[in-house]
Amino acid sequence: MQLIDLHTHKTNKTENAQILNIFAQDLPLEVPNFLFSVGLHPWHIEKVNPEECFLAIDRVATQKNMLAVGECGLDRSIATGFALQEQCFKQQILIAKKYCKPLIIHCVRAYSDLLKQRKERKSGLPWIIHGYRGNLETTLSLIKHKFYFSVGEHLLKDESKQEIFRSIPLERLFLETDESELPIAGIYSLAAQALKMDENELVQIIANNFTSVFGSGYLHPELL
Numbered sequence: 001m002q003l004i005d006l007h008t009h010k011t012n013k014t015e016n017a018q019i020l021n022i023f024a025q026d027l028p029l030e031v032p033n034f035l036f037s038v039g040l041h042p043w044h045i046e047k048v049n050p051e052e053c054f055l056a057i058d059r060v061a062t063q064k065n066m067l068a069v070g071e072c073g074l075d076r077s078i079a080t081g082f083a084l085q086e087q088c089f090k091q092q093i094l095i096a097k098k099y100c101k102p103l104i105i106h107c108v109r110a111y112s113d114l115l116k117q118r119k120e121r122k123s124g125l126p127w128i129i130h131g132y133r134g135n136l137e138t139t140l141s142l143i144k145h146k147f148y149f150s151v152g153e154h155l156l157k158d159e160s161k162q163e164i165f166r167s168i169p170l171e172r173l174f175l176e177t178d179e180s181e182l183p184i185a186g187i188y189s190l191a192a193q194a195l196k197m198d199e200n201e202l203v204q205i206i207a208n209n210f211t212s213v214f215g216s217g218y219l220h221p222e223l224l
Helices: 042-047 050-060 082-099 111-121 136-144 159-167 184-195 199-214
Strands: 004-008 017-023 035-039 066-075 103-108 127-129 148-151 173-175
Touching (some): 017 066, 042 066, 050 082, 066 111, 082 103, 111 136
Parallel strands (some): 017 035, 127 148, 148 173
């Protein structure tokens, strides 16, 4: 069975499934043989024309192998005005809703704001926080509001975060490489060790989660 890399910035020749992150300002690109997501990252908002980015996301969202809107989100650690970040995030929520696409979310020091958006938007679509590293209280709040969590090397190698990782319901869990040099197989190995479970069982659970969120038919060699 294929391993699934929910969020990566690097294309690899592999039999595993991976969702390649593409920044909206880099469109149009020819990516016919990859599963990918597209979004306006909060770090880039003041370096690009946001309206052009939204139009680019909207145009490409009709492609079958464009699986999600993102990464997009909120980040209180940067200088970009937070109101502007929220405006851009809301616009991408609308695009996701229009095309029934999940969101892949970047969130730093803004989990209460993200929860507020989730409640206000009343979105039934899956919202997936990538590179998750929140505390236990935050994690429990996000679980209550039906978020998904994509976890990578940083959390898995942090001994102080193991209780947090194990608190994530298995049916809400994804794994990712992001920009790590560790391959996705290594991420799965670390996760299975932390969960004290058979790695093959974890592979099956995450494959089921992938099908639940993105639909069937994507874990196929022709789309890789």
